[in-house]
Amino acid sequence: MTVEVRLPNILRPMAAGEPIVTAEGASLREVFDDLVRQYPALRSSLLTPDGEMHRHLNVFVNDDDVRYLGKLDAKVGDADTVTLMPAVAGG
């Protein structure tokens, strides 16, 4: 499965400045593994040292927050878009 990954401004310098990159995988974990293989500098922004999702990173498969879809086990399909966003609050 090839998915499109959209990066926020703050992560682009770790991915050769690209706003959108592609990665392979059938789950978010596999997509993240492929991203880290391509862009090792992204690792600490995607994952904690224990391999969990970064606390302040929101990840959406299409428009759906993966924290409620199994986190790193969330399934991704061909032509899905994975969007990464920093966690912020309104109010």
Place this chain on the structure above:
Amino acid sequence: MAHYDSVLDTIGNTPLVDISELSPNPRVRVLIKLEGVNPGGSVKDRAAKCMIEEAEKNGSLAPGQRILESSSGNTAAGLAMIARVKGYPFTAVVPENVSVERTKLLRAFGAEIISSPAAEGSNGAMRRAQALAKEHPDWFFSYQYGNPANPKAHYEGTGPEIWRDCPEVTHFVTGLGTAGTIIGVGRFLKERNPSVSIWAVQPPAGETVEGLKSLEEGFIPPVFTDNDGYELVDRSRVVGPRDSIEWSRRLTEVGIFAGISTGAAMAGVAKCAKEIDEGTIVTVSPDGGWKYLSTDVWTGDLDDVTERARHELYF
């Protein structure tokens, strides 16, 4: 009741209106709670009143003491109104990229306004307020993102009102800002009926927060994490400004003139309605459209308005 003793007594008990004609699924009812009818103009009157009254009760707020809060507008408006009625001076830290109506409204209620940089968004305003609170320990910093009185207002008010008016609710869909509404209402509804599904709707983190230097500067409200938000919420969807604006316009078809965050909530409702077979969705309209007239949300070219919304805070 023939009359109210104070305008503060008119906060809450807002109307719940069936707008199922806007539902994209004929087997899904949609009801919307109109919080714009609160006297300060938004749902945030509830949290503002509860935060002030709880602080009065526990002694952290005394007559004459200055109240401090950071807000993109609505919480500040509620606090400014109540502070004015009760005689407290009030300082609001407000990002400079909120609509002009919001700062004018605050000034109308006599609030002191401190602007924070647009590029830092609501989180920058909050950091500035935290610094001010340290400099002025004699002020009362209501801190809506971490104050238990914020979700309490919804657990004791909004939630019971929804249950009273629509016990057949199957899905509650609401915007995620401080998380006060979703935590308070969500917990109340789940206690009454554990099968009620709680959906969060988030605006995309766009240019308004691109001032972040690293993910470490990100922020999740303690109101959400301290109340097991990740366990309480069942789904969370992100909706873009274009969808939100289109839904703000569609709401006028049923006579509802509401702010862009209501359009965002409705965009989330539409996603939910399309995904389920049948049910009854309840959502919240946080405020009316009055404070956004200058943004041309309803009348401007959709592309232009969408582009501007990327640079303006609307949650």
